[in-house]
Amino acid sequence: MHSRLLPALLGLALLAAPAAAQDVIKIGEFASMTGANASFGRQSHNGTQLAIDEINAAGGVLGRRLQLILEDDQSTAGQAATAVQKLIAQDKVVALLGEVASSKSLEGAPIAQRNKIPMISPASTNPKVTETGDYIFRVCFIDPFQGTVMAKYALSKGWKKIAVLTDVKQDYSVGLAEFFVKYYTANGGTIVRDQKYSSGDKEFRAQITSIKGAAPDAVFVPGYYGEVALIGKQARLLGLNVPLLGGDGWVGESLLPVAAGALDGSFFSAHFSTDDTRPAVQDFVRKYRAKYNSTPDDMAALGYDSAMILAEAIKRAGGTDSAKLRDAIAATKNHAGITGVITLDAQRNAAKSAVILTINQGGFKFQETVAP
């Protein structure tokens, strides 16, 4: 409620300002502000809003203010399509930012493509997202890369037998598992058990019991933070004491508090680390903390980068004409983002490094950076 009311009030305030309506560039954002993936939505929205506020404080783009219109898709299947539909048809936004979860981006992307409204996903890593069409972009790496990174890492650790536990309801999880398995098995690893669960499940003892029976060296769990925390906890209780491996979906505010130590010694790939000493990163972390009183994660950093790239493209396009804006976004080159240097390739993806983090005593510890 809050999250909808506030932009609405802001909108009213802007309308009331003299001649403001003409001077505003409307940008739509769809995010999971409530529901199971609310951490994704809150973080990416905060990051996006931080960027928009900074741009406006510096005089806006082409002398016009940016106005971010947020729609909550409630982490619910079907709602992302409705949100995007509304942002395009009613709010007449010139571009879209969103979503974090790939299945949500895949709902919104075809609508954006049909209406020729450029869309930049901050954090959806499933390759299908940008394959939707030439108006769909992303500022993060994709799962064939992420899956390979983790498979290589597992092999380098000498783990030859791995069990996989996939969330069948998430395109992200299914895709990431597929790319992981492909590289891992082609390079000498064996998948000893392939188990599945569905988003929203809280009981994983049946799968874990089955996995334990196969005695793997590690378990690859390419899911989202909510379920991963419980999987970690229940695995330890059932005596499955091998490391868990995962992807950027692990990044969520409730992962560590819920897991309560159960994930110590596990590894996952991510986009960004607050341990990164680059001044731009530290500056971003400080600004984010000052504004929201919490620590930014990958989704916040990617949200920030997506908004900055869009603003830059509007500037280069010299306006908001949709074809010109699309071309300007596509031409993004060497943008110094918080999550690394971003150049959009011909497939409209960002080829960037991934970081591998480990969980240790209730915190994420930087392990290594892997270049594409």
Added chain:
Amino acid sequence: MIEFLQQLINGLAQGGIYALIALGYTMVYGVLRFINFAHGDIFMLGAFAGFYAGPAVLRITGVGPSLAAVLLVLPIAMLACALAGMAIERLCYRPLRGRPRLTVLITAIGVSLLLENGGQFVFGANPRSFPELITDRALVLPPALGSLATLTITLSQVLVLGIALLLLGGLRQVVGRTRTGLAMRALSLNPTAAQLMGVDLDRIIALTFGLGSALAGAAGILASIQQPSIDPLMGIAAGLKAFVAAVLGGIGSLTGAVVGGLLIGVLEALVVGYLSPTYRDPIVFGVLILILLFRPAGLLGRFQPEKV
């Protein structure tokens, strides 16, 4: 074989939760002939009552995570849920009594949506970590059991089943032995005749909601001890499964609700362990359809033809 037994244990512990929630469905159906679809969300309220009361109780009493802590928080959550259930009945269902059943049913769905979305507004939408009331660990089984000693039974699983069975026993005493219980049974048998005999309809219905909701509250705490991540939407899936359990056992029958709950829990564990989790919900709801087709009164229910 060991893996099968392990899945059975996993399933029974989960089934205990379903059983406790199913009791509330069945009790309300017994006296009002109506499915309270907001019941699953009462389960969620129980978890959140524990979330807020747990740390306070630990701080005030000074007890660490232990059985005592669970036994202290449990009644608080049960009381909170009983009050919530009775308030919902008083405000939302009582004014509609005597109206077509469909009206109340739709109201129940409305109340459910209110609790789910209101819950996200008040408690926040992010999953929260449930405070540790008891340190969960695997029990060490005596080596004399041979290969059975390799089974993992966790403290929380024993606790869930133990408390669920105790509460069921208590409930049977209340319904079977007390005057209030007698009144409940009379109401369920024939509301008009019961009223003519001086049964206070409003009071008994409110008590039924209170009792059923208290059990859902207990289930909320027990489930959160096993799966310490709670969110305002956690009642949806649990509520639906428990509803299937109540129908499977025979709606209106207390023992039936418990049997149904345990069966659904075990069925889920076996389907997930040996088939695929993808089939879990289709099979559970398939069971609902089969029961409705071939044995509408459920396993332990009595079929009562509608008198015209």
